[in-house]
Amino acid sequence: MPHPYVLLSAAVSLDGYLDDTGPERLLLSSPADFDRVDEVRASVDAILVGAGTIRADNPRLLVNAPGRRAARLAEGRPEYPLKVTVSGSGDLDPAAQFWHTGGEKVLYTTDRGAERARALGITADVVPLGSGLDWRRLLTHLHDVRGVRRLMVEGGGQIHTQLLTQGLADELQLVLAPLFVGDPAAPRLFGPGSYQGGRLRLLETRAIGDVVLMRYRPTAPGTGPLPSAADHHWLALACELAERCPPSDTAFSVGAVVVAADGTELARGYSREGGDPVVHAEEAALAKTGPDDPRLATATVYSSLEPCARRSSRPLPCARLILAAGVRRVVTAWREPDTFVAGADGSGLLAAAGADVVVLAEHEERAKAPNRHLIGGGR
Ligand SMILES: NC(=O)c1ccc[n+]([C@@H]2O[C@H](COP(=O)([O-])OP(=O)(O)OC[C@H]3O[C@@H](n4cnc5c(N)ncnc54)[C@H](OP(=O)(O)O)[C@@H]3O)[C@@H](O)[C@H]2O)c1
Numbered sequence: 451m452p453h454p455y456v457l458l459s460a461a462v463s464l465d466g467y468l469d470d471t472g473p474e475r476l477l478l479s480s481p482a483d484f485d486r487v488d489e490v491r492a493s494v495d496a497i498l499v500g501a502g503t504i505r506a507d508n509p510r511l512l513v514n515a516p517g518r519r520a521a522r523l524a525e526g527r528p529e530y531p532l533k534v535t536v537s538g539s540g541d542l543d544p545a546a547q548f549w550h551t552g553g554e555k556v557l558y559t560t561d562r563g564a565e566r567a568r569a570l571g572i573t574a575d576v577v578p579l580g581s582g583l584d585w586r587r588l589l590t591h592l593h594d595v596r597g598v599r600r601l602m603v604e605g606g607g608q609i610h611t612q613l614l615t616q617g618l619a620d621e622l623q624l625v626l627a628p629l630f631v632g633d634p635a636a637p638r639l640f641g642p643g644s645y646q647g648g649r650l651r652l653l654e655t656r657a658i659g660d661v662v663l664m665r666y667r668p669t670a671p672g673t674g675p676l677p678s679a680a681d682h683h684w685l686a687l688a689c690e691l692a693e694r695c696p697p698s699d700t701a702f703s704v705g706a707v708v709v710a711a712d713g714t715e716l717a718r719g720y721s722r723e724g725g726d727p728v729v730h731a732e733e734a735a736l737a738k739t740g741p742d743d744p745r746l747a748t749a750t751v752y753s754s755l756e757p758c759a760r761r762s763s764r765p766l767p768c769a770r771l772i773l774a775a776g777v778r779r780v781v782t783a784w785r786e787p788d789t790f791v792a793g794a795d796g797s798g799l800l801a802a803a804g805a806d807v808v809v810l811a812e813h814e815e816r817a818k819a820p821n822r823h824l825i826g827g828g829r
């Protein structure tokens with residue numbers, strides 16, 4: 451179920467608020483930063499805001515620079531990104547600027563919300579998602595039906611909080627504004643919730659006028675069978691490591707990373723690493739972890755290829771090494787073909803021992819790339 455790349459964008463006061471409680475929207479960004487936001491908008495396929503932001507701010511959410519719109523058209527893209535909103539109630543003002551400016555619009559809502567929105571005369575593609583709203587379904591729909599590959603989320607706090615606590619954000623772009631709001635009744639950027647553990651990775655800081663842009667990447671693996679956005683980033687790293695393997699005509703090239711539940715990388719490895727002609731990626735990575743590291747029990751092993759279930763070169767196949775290390779979650783891109791071992795079922799072996807095995811097929815081609823000479827096929 452592929453999702454778009456989800457980029458959360460917000461401006462926040464020094465004390466963590468998105469706005470004050472006055473009738474006008476509080477301007478937190480600097481003019482130069484508004485231009486940066488315009489540039490980010492021009493780069494995405496869709497922009498999403500919650501119904502609360504439409505009610506509070508009546509935003510238009512356009513790409514303002516004519517040159518950026520012209521460039522989109524020249525690339526064969528729509529002049530404006532798709533505008534997306536989310537409402538449970540369907541209680542939206544049909545006269546709001548959101549509906550009457552820019553390009554296409556879509557409203558994701560509940561079955562009851564759809565009835566309400568249609569009765570109010572909302573002019574958009576109204577997509578009911580059942581009795582409640584499931585973010586994974588919404589993101590899959592945007593990807594598969596609307597062709598959205600990059601989604602910019604511009605708030606408000608309720609939306610940002612849900613996407614972050616559900617592990618669905620790929621990137622956070624926060625602008626810290628040098629002022630205080632000081633009113634506990636004002637909307638906060640992030641509300642209470644069970645945030646995935648650990649520290650986010652800082653990707654960039656940039657001063658823009660008197661505000662500071664901070665770009666972060668969440669790193670925490672998903673839980674159980676549910677993939678997080680960070681699972682994709684770690685698996686992409688495993689696929690990158692697979693490309694570093696010394697070439698072989700008799701074994702696969704595989705990369706592996708072991709990541710703690712809080713997003714700390716514990717180890718990484720790849721096939722035939724360090725001059726050992728038979729070492730497997732997961733084995734090489736696990737050998738670098740401490741055998742008694744308590745973090746292994748809740749860690750995830752990322753492997754570009756499904757861990758092996760049988761092998762002749764060592765007493766234990768990788769699926770058993772993973773279980774012996776105490777790891778109970780594995781994310782992989784590609785099930786093992788019958789090239790060297792017929793009917794290998796590392797995933798079955800892991801699952802039978804109670805481990806969750808998540809296959810993210812979006813990465814399959816990348817995982818296969820260094821193995822083309824072994825398996826044939828195009829690309
Ligand atoms: N500084 C910034 O960068 C920035 C950016 C955006 C917004 N803001 C500020 O943020 C404030 C608005 O934030 P907010 O948190 O109140 O509103 P919000 O997050 O924009 O929208 C919340 C609304 O979205 C709908 N919604 C959210 N989650 C849903 C779910 N799981 N299922 C169904 N519907 C769901 C609900 O609509 P219904 O009530 O219709 O069911 C909910 O009331 C405003 O003051 C605005 O100025 C600031």
Ligand SMILES: [Zn+2]
Nearest residue numbers: 730757758768
């Ligand atoms: Zn192996």
